[in-house]
Amino acid sequence: MKKLAIGIDIGGTNTNFAFVEASGKIYFPDKILTYKYENEKIFFENLYKKINENLKKINFDFEIIALSFGVPFVNFYSSEVSFSANLKWKAKVNVKNIFKKYFPHLPIFVINDAKASALGEMFYGGAKDMKDFISITIGTGLGSGIVSNGKLIHGKGGFAGEFGHIIVDNKNRICNCGRKDCLETYVSNAGIKKTALELMQKNNEISILREIPFEKLNAEIIAKSALEGDKIAIKTFEITGKYLGKNLANLVAILHPEEIFLSGGISKSGDLILKPTKKHMKINLLKIFKNSLKLSFSRLKNNEAAILGAVALFFFNKQIINN
Numbered sequence: 001m002k003k004l005a006i007g008i009d010i011g012g013t014n015t016n017f018a019f020v021e022a023s024g025k026i027y028f029p030d031k032i033l034t035y036k037y038e039n040e041k042i043f044f045e046n047l048y049k050k051i052n053e054n055l056k057k058i059n060f061d062f063e064i065i066a067l068s069f070g071v072p073f074v075n076f077y078s079s080e081v082s083f084s085a086n087l088k089w090k091a092k093v094n095v096k097n098i099f100k101k102y103f104p105h106l107p108i109f110v111i112n113d114a115k116a117s118a119l120g121e122m123f124y125g126g127a128k129d130m131k132d133f134i135s136i137t138i139g140t141g142l143g144s145g146i147v148s149n150g151k152l153i154h155g156k157g158g159f160a161g162e163f164g165h166i167i168v169d170n171k172n173r174i175c176n177c178g179r180k181d182c183l184e185t186y187v188s189n190a191g192i193k194k195t196a197l198e199l200m201q202k203n204n205e206i207s208i209l210r211e212i213p214f215e216k217l218n219a220e221i222i223a224k225s226a227l228e229g230d231k232i233a234i235k236t237f238e239i240t241g242k243y244l245g246k247n248l249a250n251l252v253a254i255l256h257p258e259e260i261f262l263s264g265g266i267s268k269s270g271d272l273i274l275k276p277t278k279k280h281m282k283i284n285l286l287k288i289f290k291n292s293l294k295l296s297f298s299r300l301k302n303n304e305a306a307i308l309g310a311v312a313l314f315f316f317n318k319q320i321i322n323n
C-alpha cells in the first residue's frame, strides 16, 4: 500500500495540489484557480471538493497520511494568515483549523509557499547537498526561501525572507502590501507588464504589444514577443533582469549562498530573464563573491517545487525542525 501525503501550493493565481510519496513521486497533480473565489470560505470548500474528486481517481491501494500547505504570508508558528498581498482573504484565516474539519484525523502542516519551494529544492531538487542556498519564486508575486547553514530562516515571528518586499526604487509603484516600490512591483507578472506599459508610453517605438488590449497583456505574451524580436518586449526583460540581478547581488552580500534557484511562472521566459539577471548580479557583486556562486532555474518541474517542499515538511519534519 502506498502512503501518500497531500501537498497543496496556494498561489495568488493557481492553487496546485498532488498526492506525493516520501520518495517525491507525484500522483494526480491538479489545480483550481485561486482568484476565482471571492472569499476563503468558498475557496477552501472548492479546494476540498476537487481534492476529493481526485482521491477517487487513485487506482491502487493507498493511504493518505498527512496534508501539507504552502501559503503566502502565513505565520509558520501559528498557521495563520492575517494579511496577504495577493489573496482575497479577509481578516485572520487559520488554514490548519479550516482543513481540520475535512480531515479531522490527519496531521496538517502549513508553511509559507516560497519557503516550501526551498524545502522542495533541499529534499527533492538541486540543493540536496547544500547548506546555503536561496530559492526565489516569481509569478503573481516574488517570494523567497532562504537556507543558511542548513537551516530554513523563519526569523522571530515566522515571516523572515520577504525578499519580494524590499524597497528598491522610488517610482511610486504601488505594492499589494500597501507600500510603494517593493521588488515585487518590478519583478513579477504585474511588474513586467507595468514596465512594458511604461516603455510604450515613454517612446514611439513600434511594438506588437501596442496591439494587445490592456487586460490581455501579460508576462507570457511579452516573453513571446521578445522572442519574436520586439524591441519593447526585449527591453522590458532587460529592465526586469536588472532589478532582480542588482538586488540579488545585495542579498548575496548578506547571505553568500552557494546557489540561487529561480522558479515559478518566470521560468517560462528562460534566457530572456536569466541572462540580464546574471549580468547585473555580476556587475553589482562584491569582488570577494565573484565566481563563487551559481544562479539557475530550479530543476524541479514548474508547479512541483512548493508541493514537494510542503510534503517534505511532513516526511522530514524532525530533520527540518531539529536541524
Ligand SMILES: [Zn+2]
Binding pocket: 164, 165, 175, 176, 177, 178, 179, 182, 184
Ligand atoms: Zn510590498
